Every structure is written in structure tokens, then in C-alpha cells.
Amino acid sequence: MLNEKWDFETKAVHVGSDPCPHTGAIVSPIYQTSTYTYKSTEEAGKIFSGEQFGYLYGRDHSPTELELEAKIAALEGGEACKAFASGMAAIAATCTALLEAGDHVVCDTVVYGGTYGLFAKIFSKFNVSASFIDTSDIELLKSSIRPNTKFVYIETPANPTLKIVDIKETAELCKEHGIKLVVDNTFMTPYFQRPLELGADIVVHSATKYMGGHGDLIAGAVVGSEEFIKKGLHDPVTKLGGLISPFTCFLVKRGLQTLALRMEKHNSNAMEVARFLENHEKIELLVYPGLESFPQYELVKKQMGGYGGLISFELKGGLEKGQAFCDNLKMIQLAVSLGDVGSLVQHPASMTHKSLPLEERRKHGITDSLIRLSVGIENAKDIIEDIAQSLEKI
Numbered sequence: 001m002l003n004e005k006w007d008f009e010t011k012a013v014h015v016g017s018d019p020c021p022h023t024g025a026i027v028s029p030i031y032q033t034s035t036y037t038y039k040s041t042e043e044a045g046k047i048f049s050g051e052q053f054g055y056l057y058g059r060d061h062s063p064t065e066l067e068l069e070a071k072i073a074a075l076e077g078g079e080a081c082k083a084f085a086s087g088m089a090a091i092a093a094t095c096t097a098l099l100e101a102g103d104h105v106v107c108d109t110v111v112y113g114g115t116y117g118l119f120a121k122i123f124s125k126f127n128v129s130a131s132f133i134d135t136s137d138i139e140l141l142k143s144s145i146r147p148n149t150k151f152v153y154i155e156t157p158a159n160p161t162l163k164i165v166d167i168k169e170t171a172e173l174c175k176e177h178g179i180k181l182v183v184d185n186t187f188m189t190p191y192f193q194r195p196l197e198l199g200a201d202i203v204v205h206s207a208t209k210y211m212g213g214h215g216d217l218i219a220g221a222v223v224g225s226e227e228f229i230k231k232g233l234h235d236p237v238t239k240l241g242g243l244i245s246p247f248t249c250f251l252v253k254r255g256l257q258t259l260a261l262r263m264e265k266h267n268s269n270a271m272e273v274a275r276f277l278e279n280h281e282k283i284e285l286l287v288y289p290g291l292e293s294f295p296q297y298e299l300v301k302k303q304m305g306g307y308g309g310l311i312s313f314e315l316k317g318g319l320e321k322g323q324a325f326c327d328n329l330k331m332i333q334l335a336v337s338l339g340d341v342g343s344l345v346q347h348p349a350s351m352t353h354k355s356l357p358l359e360e361r362r363k364h365g366i367t368d369s370l371i372r373l374s375v376g377i378e379n380a381k382d383i384i385e386d387i388a389q390s391l392e393k394i
């Protein structure tokens with residue numbers, strides 16, 4: 001069920017969430033099946049040749065998956081969506097669909113580690129080269145596009161520096177050069193940012209984060225034109241096998257029904273936490289897109305409907321201070337990932353970026369005391385109290 005006039009919250013609840021036509025169950029069942037049976041070889045033949053719609057095999061898609069995809073496509077404002085077993089499966093399939101040997105990609109230096117590795121370690125083996133640059137520098141971006149460049153890949157806000165890239169400006173540049181713009185929209189979700197409306201060609205997601213929202217699943221999604229999703233992704237989907245399970249589809253679908261409410265709460269809580277940290281004597285640097293002090297505040301206002309739930313900050317002092325801050329927390333959990341209902345903290349220098357040489361880390365803005373906080377939907381007072389008691393001790 002889709003009514004184009006519906007607003008975001010209504011689409012989130014109803015699109016792809018029709019009652020079961022066979023039983024009237026208000027929540028449609030999880031189709032936990034690997035394969036499908038046909039009335040005759042004639043019917044099977046029509047389905048396999050594409051003459052008639054039908055299900056082929058669990059690696060292609062399942063009914064539960066189609067429901068999820070309808071919901072995500074509606075929320076992102078895209079023609080179609082393909083769901084995957086993880087964000088990385090979604091990103092890998094997208095890049096595989098777009099690239100051939102000899103091609104070149106421009107990718108921001110600050111992207112999810114797995115994405116960086118995909119270009120630096122996997123596609124590089126197949127003679128696909130990548131330039132890692134600061135894509136928010138439009139002149140640099142312009143000069144980095146080569147005749148064999150196929151697409152520009154960005155994440156905005158980026159992780160963990162929260163740098164913003166102007167999607168509209170970047171999309172226009174890509175159009176001029178006849179190349180595609182791929183945007184990882186995991187951090188904002190379509191509730192706060194819709195890159196396709198700003199001119200991007202393809203949006204990718206780790207649904208593990210805010211979309212699922214409860215820290216209980218791994219999933220990914222790609223949104224784009226019907227042509228790209230149905231034809232372009234067909235081979236990477238069926239040959240690479242990054243399929244999402246029906247049960248995970250059910251969980252993501254359920255998570256999305258409350259996405260708007262959760263994002264509002266993540267946003268207002270993060271704002272309160274940022275205000276608390278803003279003038280704290282033990283904080284060296286605070287980065288939150290909702291603060292007037294944020295370097296790209298004007299762009300934030302232009303392109304995003306909110307600021308999200310992620311805050312990065314540096315403590316006065318070095319590595320030990322960063323570690324002590326994390327270790328002293330009582331309610332906020334020390335864990336990678338983000339976007340869960342519960343607040344999560346991570347210390348990049350001892351966790352996600354530990355293997356990077358010190359020089360590289362510094363170059364990417366990952367200082368020793370940098371903390372990344374994913375503010376949950378608990379009561380803001382309790383989050384702040386936990387942070388305050390930990391800061392007190394260091």
C-alpha cells in the first residue's frame with residue numbers, strides 16, 4: 001500500500017506492511033523458505049523467463065524482502081530498493097555493478113573502514129584504481145575526475161569526523177562529467193536527508209544502524225532507479241550471494257516503523273549532550289553538526305533536516321584520558337556500531353582505528369583522545385549524568 005501524498009511517518013508505518021491477504025493477520029508473516037513450487041512446468045517456465053512475476057529461489061528475493069524494499073524505497077524517495085545481508089554486501093554489490101577492469105573511482109578519505117578496504121584491497125586486485133580525497137573540496141574533486149572515472153563515493157556526515165559534503169553541488173559536478181554519485185546515507189537516514197532528491201544517483205545504507213535501530217541485526221540496502229536496482233544489480237545479487245534473511249527483513253521493517261520517532265529523540269538527546277559538553281572544562285574539541293560552532297553549519301541547515309545522534313569529541317590529555325573516559329562509563333556501553341536505542345561509546349585510537357599507523361590516524365583527524373558517542377533514546381538526563389560522572393574521574 002502506497003499513497004504518494006502520505007508523509008514520511010505514515011509511509012514508514014504502512015508501506016510494505018499490509019495485512020496478510022490469506023489470513024487477515026495484521027502483520028504479514030515471515031516467509032521462511034528457501035525455494036518455491038509451481039503448478040506446472042509451463043508456469044515455472046513463464047516465471048523463470050520473466051514473462052510472469054513469481055519467486056525463483058531464496059537467493060534472489062523473498063516476499064518478506066519485497067515488503068521491506070517497498071518501504072525503504074518509499075522513505076528514500078527512490079524508484080526501487082534492494083536489501084542485502086549487510087551494509088558491506090550492499091556497497092560491494094553496488095560497486096561491482098558499476099565497475100569494470102580499468103575503471104577509476106573517486107572516494108572520500110573519510111569513509112567507513114570496510115568501504116575503504118573494498119576499494120584499496122579488493123577492487124585494486126581487478127585493476128580498478130581509487131583516488132581517496134577530501135570530496136568537500138570541489139576544486140580538488142573536479143581535478144581528480146579522470147576520463148575513466150565511473151563514480152564519486154561519499155558519506156555525509158563522515159565517520160568519525162562528521163565532515164559534511166555538499167550533495168547537490170557534488171551531484172551537479174558528477175552530471176557534468178557524466179558519472180554517478182553514490183551516497184552512503186547511514187548516519188542521517190532518509191528521515192533527515194534524502195540524497196536522491198538532491199541529485200545523487202544511488203543511496204547505500206547499513207540498515208544495521210538507525211534503520212534496524214535496536215542492535216539486533218546486520219543488514220544493508222541500496223536505493224536507486226528501477227533500471228539500476230532490477231537490471232544493474234541482478235548479477236551481483238545472484239552471483240555474489242549477499243542475500244538478506246526473511247527474519248532480518250521482518251526486523252528491519254519493524255524498526256523502520258518507528259524510525260521517525262527514534263530519530264527525533266536521538267537528535268534532541270544528542271543536542272542536549274552536546275550543549276552539556278560544549279562548555280565543559282575537560283573537553284578540548286567538540287564536533288556536532290547541530291552546534292553553531294560546527295564549521296559547516298550553513299551547509300548542514302541547507303541539506304539536512306536534523307543533526308543525528310552522533311557526537312565526536314576530544315578530551316584534554318592523551319590516549320589514557322580517552323580510555324579512562326570510556327572505562328568509567330556505567331550505563332553507556334563500550335561498543336562499535338551506532339544508531340541503537342541504547343547509547344554507545346567507542347574510542348577509535350584503541351578500537352576501530354588502532355591498526356592504522358599513528359601518522360595516518362592523525363591525518364584523518366583521529367587523535368588519541370577522540371571519543372565517538374552514539375547518543376541513544378534513553379532519558380537525556382541519565383545519559384548526561386553518566387558522562388558527567390565519568391568526566392569527573394579523569
Ligand SMILES: *Cc1c(COP(=O)(O)O)cnc(C)c1O
Binds near residue numbers: 089
Ligand atoms: C556500519 C557501516 C557500514 C557497513 O555496514 P554493515 O551493516 O556493518 O556491513 C557502512 N557505512 C557506514 C557509514 C556504516 O556506519
